[in-house]
Amino acid sequence: MSSIHDFATWEPLLRLLRDGNAQKLAAPDGYVAGQISRDSWSMPLRRPSPPPGRAAQVEDVQAEYDAVGRVCDALGEGADDDGVSFMVEIAPTGRTVLHLLGSGPAAQFGLGPYPGSLLLVEDAVPEPWRRLPEPSPGAAPAPTADPALLERTLRERLPDAIGATEEEIAAAEERLGVTLPEELRALYRVTRARWEDWGDDHEAAEREAQAVGCELLPPDRVYVADARSRRCFWEFGAMEAVITPPDAKVQGLVGSPGWIAFGDNGGGDRLAIDLTPGPRGHLGQVIMLSHEEDTGAEPIADSLTDLVMGRLAEGREHHDEFPAVARVNVRALPSVEAAAHPDLEVLSIGAWEDEPVSLAPVIGLPRLRTLSACAGTLADPLEIAGLTGLEFLELGPEDWRVLLDAGAVPHGLSAAAIEVRGDQHPLRIADLADEILALGNRPAIPRTVVEGDLGPAL
Incomplete structure (x- = not known):
């Protein structure tokens, strides 16, 4: 068992919760509940008000950050990778009973102190995550796709860049199980986007992003953006549907074996080459997968050459x-x-x-x-x-x-x-x-009861 189940790990946080919720805890069957993950938390903590005329500062809530930090540090030691929900009862004497609720193999991490979606069938995913792309036999590259122009332009913009070898490109293709499009191969022949190649030139990455049109992934980090690459929470994924109208450039999929992710827009959204375009799309068009959405992608450019030359698509596609x-x-x-x-x-x-x-x-x-x-x-x-x-x-x-x-x-x-x-x-x-x-003979939600004594409140 990890220290997440040790009373000492929770004690500073429990004291803060008692100080801010004395009336609620003193009520019959009174309790306080919340949840903590490694990058966020939700619980009824009382935060002190800053002095008049001064904005709130980190030191004003340092006790909270330190107390929560002890729990966050302990989360990575065990199986509670997503986080832990809790409910605590604290008697006036200080006697404390802390109930910890994990996620486990059959219950996804939820909002607040309550469980998320319950998996009645092991490894099941919502229907949109099972959907494969529709065939696009008539799709063709855009007339603007020009690997030679792309390579020539990038060599002029990045004269000192170190390109990937044919062996490195071949290794990426073998790992992915797909042949990289010629435009993408041409790009990587100019630059392989490795930090170690830039040495002490701290502005090299920015110059490359401006030259290419995105933050480029090295060949060994290029990946297929299929449905598995987008994390699935059932309560959100089940509410989605794959919608691809007849005039769409991009299929409204969660992911596709033909989406080759090669870059980032700097804000967490991935750029990909699309080899399974929608009815009006081009083979090899550039699309963007938003980190805030579960399905679909936005057309960015008709070709990788267009992206490099700054010829971008007009606006987003909107589908009812x-x-x-x-x-x-x-x-x-x-x-x-x-x-x-x-x-x-x-x-x-x-x-x-x-x-x-x-x-x-x-x-x-x-x-x-x-x-x-x-x-x-x-x-x-x-x-x-x-x-x-x-x-x-x-x-x-x-x-x-x-x-x-x-x-x-x-x-x-x-x-x-x-x-x-x-x-x-x-x-x-x-x-x-x-x-x-x-009902599905699935494991119950993991529970642990941790007891301790905080002593009487001061």
Whole structure:
């Protein structure tokens, strides 16, 4: 067991939580809950106000950073790579019971102290992550693709650059299992983008990025941006759909075996050569995969030559998600009837001010695979039993209770989620999650109880 399960690791943080939540902890069955990952945390900590006339500074919250830092340092020592949720009860005497909830193989890390998606089928991924590109037999390179011009231009801009050898390019192709396009091979013959080649020239990387049009990855770091390269959280991925209109340049995929990622825009978005373009795209066009989106990519240039020459594509492509994805709420579709369509894949029922709705209009739809319904929006949760094609279901705790008690949870689910609103007891939500996981004979959420004594509050 790692030090994440040691009371001493948590003690400074628990003292801060007690100081800021004395009234809540003193209430009957009182507790404080939160979560910590290695790069963020969420919990009810009281932060001191800076003196009048001065902005908040790091030293004002140094105690918080130090206390949380002890827990973050311990996370990497064990299996809690994503993070840990916790609930703590502290008696007036200082007697402390800390409940730690991990993610484990069947429960993804969630928001706040509650579990994320529950995997009822091992290694299952949402449908968009299983989608392969459609064939594009008529696709051809753009007329602007000119490896010779590209190479000549870059040699003029980067006269001192060290290019990759044919052996290095061949090694990259063997590792990827794909032949690099001629434009990309020409680029790497000019520069291999290795830091060690630049020595003490600290501005070399910036000059190269300006010359190429992006921050270039070395040949040994080029990768295939297939669906596995985009991390999948079920509660988000199940709400997506692959949409590729007839006039699209880029297929609306999560990833493709024909997307060869070779660069970065400096903000975490990857540039790739597209060998599986959309109906109006060019073979070898340059696309950008946003780190803030789960599906699709933005066309950047018709060819790598265009990127280098600064001839960029005009704007983003915008595609309507309906009818594949339908959102019923006070600001979107007015009813479930309006969402019903043979192509409907994802139905989300959100904030609702009218009477609870019936699911009858969407029962029997052939492609419906995801249902997410906020608590109190469904007139009869048992209607869900008629949605036999569901692979993902997200409901509030009360609706899950109705389904579980009636034995009416759809049998084909690959994953599920509990939508928690407000302050609900984390252990009761974890118990409900374990009950759902048991339907697929999946492991329960890992739990550890750590006890200690903080002594009376001063």
